Amino acid sequence: MENIYYLLFIGLLFWYFVYLRKVSEYARSHVDKYCKDENLQFIAIARLSSRFRFSKRLGPHWLSHFDFEFSGDGESTYHGTMILRGYKLDNLDTPPYRVN
Template identity: 65%
Template sequence: MENIYYLLIVCLIFWYFIYLRKISEYARSHINTYCNSENLQFISLARKSSRMNFDKKHGPHWVSIFEFEFSGDGESSYLGEMQLRGYKVDGVNMPPYKIN
């Protein structure tokens, strides 16, 4: 009987890694779209944290924070931050940056 529990734990860990990879792909897609709409050059993306959260409005959900590097003038780079709630963008924070 304990083999079933081991199998369940392995399957949950496998699902978690696949889920995090899918969230990262959604984040890259959202950041690319955002940078194109703001005429920015997208450089890189990194996940800062992912955690399970619960509130009365949304119920249980995953909150992931990503840092992305971008450039407004093609010479300097800046770090912005994007928060995802599940697969949807919850907010984008960017510092002031130079433009052409």
């Protein structure tokens, strides 16, 4: 009987890993779209944290924080932050940056 618990635990770990990879791909696509719309050069993205949350309005969901780097003039680097709720973009913040 305990073997089924091991299989369930391994299955949940596998699902969590695949889910985090999919969230990271969605985050990358959101940042790519933002950089193309604002004529910025995208450099890198990194996931800072992912947490399971519950709210009355949205119900249970995963909240993921990302940090990304971009450049407005091709020489300097700036850091922005992004928050995803599930796969949807919740917030994207960028500091003031120079453009050509």
